[in-house]
Amino acid sequence: MDTNTLVMALWLPIAIVAIVQASFSLSISILTLLSGVSLANHRAKRGHSALMASYIAGSMVVTLALVVGLAWMFKVTGWSDNNFVFLVLISTLMTAGFAVLLFYYRYDPKGTRLWLPRRFAERLYAATKRASSVDRSFLLGGMAVLLEIVFIAFPMMIAAYIASSMSGSSYYLAIIVYAVIAATPQIALAIAYSRGYKVSAIQRWREQNKRFLQITAGILMITLSIYLLTYVA
Amino acid sequence: MKTQIIRKEDYDSNRLSIAVKGAVMANHSMSGQAEDFAARVIHKVESWLGDKTEFTARELRLQTAAALADYDPDAAYFYENEKRMF
Numbered sequence: 001m002d003t004n005t006l007v008m009a010l011w012l013p014i015a016i017v018a019i020v021q022a023s024f025s026l027s028i029s030i031l032t033l034l035s036g037v038s039l040a041n042h043r044a045k046r047g048h049s050a051l052m053a054s055y056i057a058g059s060m061v062v063t064l065a066l067v068v069g070l071a072w073m074f075k076v077t078g079w080s081d082n083n084f085v086f087l088v089l090i091s092t093l094m095t096a097g098f099a100v101l102l103f104y105y106r107y108d109p110k111g112t113r114l115w116l117p118r119r120f121a122e123r124l125y126a127a128t129k130r131a132s133s134v135d136r137s138f139l140l141g142g143m144a145v146l147l148e149i150v151f152i153a154f155p156m157m158i159a160a161y162i163a164s165s166m167s168g169s170s171y172y173l174a175i176i177v178y179a180v181i182a183a184t185p186q187i188a189l190a191i192a193y194s195r196g197y198k199v200s201a202i203q204r205w206r207e208q209n210k211r212f213l214q215i216t217a218g219i220l221m222i223t224l225s226i227y228l229l230t231y232v233a
Numbered sequence: 234m235k236t237q238i239i240r241k242e243d244y245d246s247n248r249l250s251i252a253v254k255g256a257v258m259a260n261h262s263m264s265g266q267a268e269d270f271a272a273r274v275i276h277k278v279e280s281w282l283g284d285k286t287e288f289t290a291r292e293l294r295l296q297t298a299a300a301l302a303d304y305d306p307d308a309a310y311f312y313e314n315e316k317r318m319f
Contacts, residue, residue, distance in 0.1 A: 026319065030319075032318060036259035036260075036315065037255075039260075113317060114319050125316060125319065196261050200307040200308065200310045200311040201307060203314065207314070
Protein backbone atom coordinates (compact mmCIF):
# COMPACT_ATOMS: atom_id res chain seq x y z
CA MET A 1 0.00 0.00 0.00
CA ASP A 2 1.28 3.50 -0.77
CA THR A 3 1.32 6.16 1.92
CA ASN A 4 -1.79 7.92 0.64
CA THR A 5 -3.87 4.73 0.71
CA LEU A 6 -2.51 3.84 4.15
CA VAL A 7 -3.59 7.19 5.53
CA MET A 8 -7.00 7.28 3.82
CA ALA A 9 -7.97 3.64 4.39
CA LEU A 10 -6.41 2.90 7.76
CA TRP A 11 -5.19 5.84 9.83
CA LEU A 12 -7.90 8.37 8.99
CA PRO A 13 -10.81 6.04 9.93
CA ILE A 14 -9.01 5.08 13.16
CA ALA A 15 -8.49 8.75 14.03
CA ILE A 16 -12.13 9.58 13.27
CA VAL A 17 -13.61 6.75 15.34
CA ALA A 18 -11.30 7.78 18.19
CA ILE A 19 -12.60 11.36 17.89
CA VAL A 20 -16.15 9.97 18.03
CA GLN A 21 -15.35 8.18 21.30
CA ALA A 22 -13.63 11.34 22.57
CA SER A 23 -16.77 13.41 21.91
CA PHE A 24 -18.95 11.29 24.19
CA SER A 25 -19.73 13.09 27.41
CA LEU A 26 -19.98 10.63 30.26
CA SER A 27 -16.24 10.27 30.94
CA ILE A 28 -15.83 14.05 30.85
CA SER A 29 -18.79 14.60 33.17
CA ILE A 30 -17.39 12.16 35.71
CA LEU A 31 -13.92 13.73 35.44
CA THR A 32 -15.40 17.21 35.98
CA LEU A 33 -17.33 16.11 39.06
CA LEU A 34 -14.33 14.16 40.36
CA SER A 35 -12.16 17.27 40.05
CA GLY A 36 -14.74 19.36 41.93
CA VAL A 37 -15.10 16.76 44.68
CA SER A 38 -11.34 16.39 45.02
CA LEU A 39 -10.80 20.15 45.39
CA ALA A 40 -13.74 20.42 47.79
CA ASN A 41 -12.10 17.78 49.97
CA HIS A 42 -9.10 20.08 50.53
CA ARG A 43 -6.94 17.81 48.38
CA ALA A 44 -3.46 19.23 47.73
CA LYS A 45 -2.53 20.03 44.13
CA ARG A 46 -0.38 16.91 43.86
CA GLY A 47 -3.11 14.64 45.18
CA HIS A 48 -5.63 16.23 42.84
CA SER A 49 -3.35 15.63 39.84
CA ALA A 50 -2.78 12.01 40.93
CA LEU A 51 -6.52 11.46 41.11
CA MET A 52 -7.01 12.92 37.63
CA ALA A 53 -4.10 10.87 36.21
CA SER A 54 -5.37 7.61 37.68
CA TYR A 55 -8.86 8.30 36.30
CA ILE A 56 -7.42 8.81 32.80
CA ALA A 57 -5.18 5.74 33.19
CA GLY A 58 -8.26 3.65 34.10
CA SER A 59 -10.13 4.95 31.10
CA MET A 60 -7.19 4.30 28.74
CA VAL A 61 -6.46 0.83 30.10
CA VAL A 62 -10.07 -0.29 29.59
CA THR A 63 -10.15 1.27 26.10
CA LEU A 64 -6.89 -0.49 25.17
CA ALA A 65 -8.08 -3.80 26.61
CA LEU A 66 -11.36 -3.64 24.70
CA VAL A 67 -9.74 -2.71 21.36
CA VAL A 68 -7.01 -5.35 21.77
CA GLY A 69 -9.63 -7.97 22.74
CA LEU A 70 -11.81 -7.14 19.74
CA ALA A 71 -8.84 -7.07 17.34
CA TRP A 72 -7.68 -10.43 18.70
CA MET A 73 -11.19 -11.83 18.18
CA PHE A 74 -11.21 -10.59 14.56
CA LYS A 75 -7.79 -12.15 13.94
CA VAL A 76 -8.56 -15.51 15.59
CA THR A 77 -11.88 -15.95 13.81
CA GLY A 78 -10.38 -14.87 10.49
CA TRP A 79 -12.93 -12.05 10.25
CA SER A 80 -10.21 -9.45 9.78
CA ASP A 81 -10.17 -10.20 6.02
CA ASN A 82 -13.91 -10.76 5.70
CA ASN A 83 -15.57 -7.97 3.74
CA PHE A 84 -19.06 -9.05 4.82
CA VAL A 85 -18.11 -8.61 8.50
CA PHE A 86 -16.75 -5.15 7.69
CA LEU A 87 -20.02 -4.24 5.94
CA VAL A 88 -21.99 -5.38 8.99
CA LEU A 89 -19.73 -3.26 11.24
CA ILE A 90 -20.16 -0.24 8.98
CA SER A 91 -23.94 -0.58 8.99
CA THR A 92 -24.01 -0.89 12.80
CA LEU A 93 -21.80 2.23 13.00
CA MET A 94 -24.32 4.10 10.87
CA THR A 95 -27.25 2.87 13.00
CA ALA A 96 -25.36 3.87 16.15
CA GLY A 97 -24.80 7.32 14.60
CA PHE A 98 -28.55 7.79 14.26
CA ALA A 99 -29.04 6.42 17.79
CA VAL A 100 -26.59 9.02 19.12
CA LEU A 101 -28.46 11.81 17.27
CA LEU A 102 -31.79 10.63 18.67
CA PHE A 103 -31.13 9.23 22.12
CA TYR A 104 -27.81 10.40 23.51
CA TYR A 105 -29.47 13.22 25.45
CA ARG A 106 -32.94 13.26 26.85
CA TYR A 107 -34.84 16.51 27.07
CA ASP A 108 -37.13 16.92 30.09
CA PRO A 109 -38.47 19.83 32.16
CA LYS A 110 -35.51 19.61 34.55
CA GLY A 111 -33.04 20.16 31.70
CA THR A 112 -31.00 18.16 29.23
CA ARG A 113 -29.53 14.97 30.62
CA LEU A 114 -27.53 12.03 29.38
CA TRP A 115 -29.33 8.90 28.20
CA LEU A 116 -28.51 7.03 31.43
CA PRO A 117 -31.46 5.76 33.52
CA ARG A 118 -31.94 8.23 36.39
CA ARG A 119 -31.47 5.74 39.21
CA PHE A 120 -28.24 4.63 37.59
CA ALA A 121 -27.06 8.23 37.18
CA GLU A 122 -27.72 8.85 40.90
CA ARG A 123 -25.59 5.84 41.84
CA LEU A 124 -22.84 7.04 39.54
CA TYR A 125 -23.00 10.48 41.18
CA ALA A 126 -22.67 8.86 44.61
CA ALA A 127 -19.77 6.64 43.44
CA THR A 128 -17.94 9.69 42.03
CA LYS A 129 -18.44 11.56 45.32
CA ARG A 130 -16.87 8.63 47.18
CA ALA A 131 -13.87 8.27 44.85
CA SER A 132 -11.27 9.84 47.11
CA SER A 133 -8.34 7.50 46.43
CA VAL A 134 -6.32 6.81 43.28
CA ASP A 135 -7.46 3.19 43.05
CA ARG A 136 -11.11 4.20 43.20
CA SER A 137 -10.60 6.91 40.60
CA PHE A 138 -8.79 4.37 38.38
CA LEU A 139 -11.81 2.06 38.63
CA LEU A 140 -14.14 4.98 37.98
CA GLY A 141 -12.23 5.82 34.78
CA GLY A 142 -12.56 2.25 33.56
CA MET A 143 -16.21 2.11 34.57
CA ALA A 144 -16.95 5.32 32.62
CA VAL A 145 -15.81 3.62 29.40
CA LEU A 146 -17.78 0.45 30.14
CA LEU A 147 -20.93 2.41 30.96
CA GLU A 148 -20.92 4.03 27.53
CA ILE A 149 -20.21 0.77 25.76
CA VAL A 150 -23.67 0.91 24.15
CA PHE A 151 -22.42 3.80 22.01
CA ILE A 152 -18.65 3.32 22.15
CA ALA A 153 -18.69 -0.34 21.02
CA PHE A 154 -19.35 0.54 17.37
CA PRO A 155 -16.49 3.00 16.71
CA MET A 156 -14.30 0.71 18.80
CA MET A 157 -15.15 -2.31 16.63
CA ILE A 158 -14.25 -0.39 13.46
CA ALA A 159 -10.89 0.59 15.00
CA ALA A 160 -10.27 -3.01 16.12
CA TYR A 161 -11.22 -4.37 12.69
CA ILE A 162 -8.84 -2.00 10.90
CA ALA A 163 -6.06 -2.63 13.45
CA SER A 164 -6.50 -6.41 13.10
CA SER A 165 -5.59 -6.12 9.42
CA MET A 166 -2.25 -4.54 10.39
CA SER A 167 0.81 -6.35 11.61
CA GLY A 168 3.91 -5.66 13.68
CA SER A 169 4.48 -2.20 15.09
CA SER A 170 1.66 -0.63 13.00
CA TYR A 171 -0.85 -2.79 14.90
CA TYR A 172 0.35 -1.60 18.30
CA LEU A 173 0.69 1.97 17.07
CA ALA A 174 -2.89 1.96 15.72
CA ILE A 175 -4.30 0.79 19.06
CA ILE A 176 -2.24 3.30 21.04
CA VAL A 177 -3.20 6.14 18.68
CA TYR A 178 -6.87 5.22 19.14
CA ALA A 179 -6.63 5.14 22.95
CA VAL A 180 -4.68 8.42 23.12
CA ILE A 181 -7.02 10.33 20.79
CA ALA A 182 -10.06 8.94 22.67
CA ALA A 183 -8.58 10.19 25.96
CA THR A 184 -7.38 13.58 24.63
CA PRO A 185 -10.31 15.67 25.99
CA GLN A 186 -9.86 14.05 29.41
CA ILE A 187 -6.12 14.76 29.37
CA ALA A 188 -6.70 18.37 28.29
CA LEU A 189 -9.34 18.93 30.98
CA ALA A 190 -7.26 17.27 33.70
CA ILE A 191 -4.38 19.64 32.86
CA ALA A 192 -6.77 22.60 32.81
CA TYR A 193 -8.28 21.69 36.21
CA SER A 194 -4.84 21.09 37.71
CA ARG A 195 -3.69 24.50 36.44
CA GLY A 196 -6.55 26.28 38.16
CA TYR A 197 -9.30 26.46 35.54
CA LYS A 198 -12.69 26.69 37.18
CA VAL A 199 -14.76 23.51 37.02
CA SER A 200 -17.96 25.52 36.63
CA ALA A 201 -16.61 27.56 33.69
CA ILE A 202 -15.82 24.40 31.75
CA GLN A 203 -19.06 22.73 32.81
CA ARG A 204 -20.99 25.80 31.64
CA TRP A 205 -19.31 25.62 28.22
CA ARG A 206 -20.18 21.93 27.99
CA GLU A 207 -23.79 22.61 28.98
CA GLN A 208 -24.09 25.27 26.29
CA ASN A 209 -22.50 23.08 23.61
CA LYS A 210 -23.83 19.63 24.44
CA ARG A 211 -26.22 19.68 21.51
CA PHE A 212 -23.31 20.56 19.20
CA LEU A 213 -21.20 17.70 20.62
CA GLN A 214 -24.09 15.27 20.22
CA ILE A 215 -24.68 16.27 16.59
CA THR A 216 -20.94 16.18 15.86
CA ALA A 217 -20.58 12.62 17.21
CA GLY A 218 -23.68 11.38 15.38
CA ILE A 219 -22.81 13.02 12.07
CA LEU A 220 -19.18 11.87 12.28
CA MET A 221 -20.35 8.27 12.72
CA ILE A 222 -22.77 8.48 9.78
CA THR A 223 -20.27 10.27 7.53
CA LEU A 224 -17.50 7.82 8.39
CA SER A 225 -19.74 4.85 7.61
CA ILE A 226 -20.58 6.37 4.21
CA TYR A 227 -16.87 7.05 3.60
CA LEU A 228 -15.90 3.49 4.54
CA LEU A 229 -18.66 2.07 2.35
CA THR A 230 -17.53 4.14 -0.60
CA TYR A 231 -13.74 3.96 -0.36
CA VAL A 232 -12.70 1.05 1.80
CA ALA A 233 -15.24 -1.82 1.84
CA MET B 234 -52.84 7.12 40.09
CA LYS B 235 -49.07 7.16 40.48
CA THR B 236 -47.96 6.72 44.10
CA GLN B 237 -44.99 8.81 45.17
CA ILE B 238 -42.66 8.28 48.10
CA ILE B 239 -41.66 11.49 49.85
CA ARG B 240 -38.64 11.30 52.13
CA LYS B 241 -38.75 13.82 54.96
CA GLU B 242 -35.74 14.98 56.88
CA ASP B 243 -34.82 17.82 59.23
CA TYR B 244 -33.01 20.88 57.95
CA ASP B 245 -29.32 20.63 58.87
CA SER B 246 -27.36 23.87 58.59
CA ASN B 247 -24.02 22.04 59.02
CA ARG B 248 -24.74 19.81 56.05
CA LEU B 249 -25.73 22.78 53.94
CA SER B 250 -22.63 24.67 55.03
CA ILE B 251 -20.36 21.75 54.01
CA ALA B 252 -22.06 21.56 50.60
CA VAL B 253 -21.65 25.31 50.01
CA LYS B 254 -17.99 25.22 51.10
CA GLY B 255 -17.43 22.28 48.76
CA ALA B 256 -18.94 24.14 45.81
CA VAL B 257 -16.78 27.22 46.49
CA MET B 258 -13.59 25.19 46.91
CA ALA B 259 -14.33 23.13 43.80
CA ASN B 260 -13.55 26.31 41.87
CA HIS B 261 -10.07 26.67 43.36
CA SER B 262 -11.06 29.14 46.10
CA MET B 263 -9.32 29.14 49.47
CA SER B 264 -10.93 27.39 52.43
CA GLY B 265 -11.13 30.61 54.49
CA GLN B 266 -13.08 32.33 51.74
CA ALA B 267 -15.29 29.25 51.38
CA GLU B 268 -16.11 29.33 55.09
CA ASP B 269 -16.89 33.04 54.93
CA PHE B 270 -19.24 32.58 51.95
CA ALA B 271 -20.87 29.55 53.58
CA ALA B 272 -21.62 31.51 56.76
CA ARG B 273 -23.18 34.37 54.75
CA VAL B 274 -25.20 31.98 52.59
CA ILE B 275 -26.51 30.08 55.63
CA HIS B 276 -27.57 33.38 57.17
CA LYS B 277 -29.49 34.34 54.00
CA VAL B 278 -31.05 30.91 53.61
CA GLU B 279 -32.17 30.85 57.24
CA SER B 280 -33.79 34.23 56.91
CA TRP B 281 -35.66 32.85 53.87
CA LEU B 282 -36.67 29.78 55.91
CA GLY B 283 -38.19 32.04 58.60
CA ASP B 284 -40.89 30.05 60.30
CA LYS B 285 -41.56 27.69 57.40
CA THR B 286 -42.40 24.20 58.62
CA GLU B 287 -42.01 22.46 55.26
CA PHE B 288 -40.09 23.05 52.04
CA THR B 289 -38.66 20.83 49.33
CA ALA B 290 -35.00 19.95 48.81
CA ARG B 291 -35.19 21.60 45.38
CA GLU B 292 -36.49 24.88 46.88
CA LEU B 293 -33.64 24.82 49.38
CA ARG B 294 -31.09 24.10 46.63
CA LEU B 295 -32.39 26.98 44.47
CA GLN B 296 -32.46 29.43 47.38
CA THR B 297 -28.94 28.42 48.40
CA ALA B 298 -27.67 28.79 44.83
CA ALA B 299 -29.32 32.23 44.55
CA ALA B 300 -27.75 33.35 47.83
CA LEU B 301 -24.33 32.00 46.83
CA ALA B 302 -24.53 33.70 43.42
CA ASP B 303 -24.23 37.08 45.19
CA TYR B 304 -20.72 36.13 46.35
CA ASP B 305 -19.44 33.56 43.84
CA PRO B 306 -21.54 33.01 40.68
CA ASP B 307 -19.30 30.16 39.46
CA ALA B 308 -19.66 28.25 42.72
CA ALA B 309 -23.42 28.87 42.64
CA TYR B 310 -23.60 27.39 39.15
CA PHE B 311 -21.62 24.33 40.25
CA TYR B 312 -23.75 23.93 43.39
CA GLU B 313 -26.99 24.13 41.43
CA ASN B 314 -25.92 21.83 38.61
CA GLU B 315 -23.59 19.22 40.07
CA LYS B 316 -26.39 16.64 40.35
CA ARG B 317 -27.33 17.19 36.73
CA MET B 318 -23.96 16.42 35.17
CA PHE B 319 -24.99 12.98 33.96
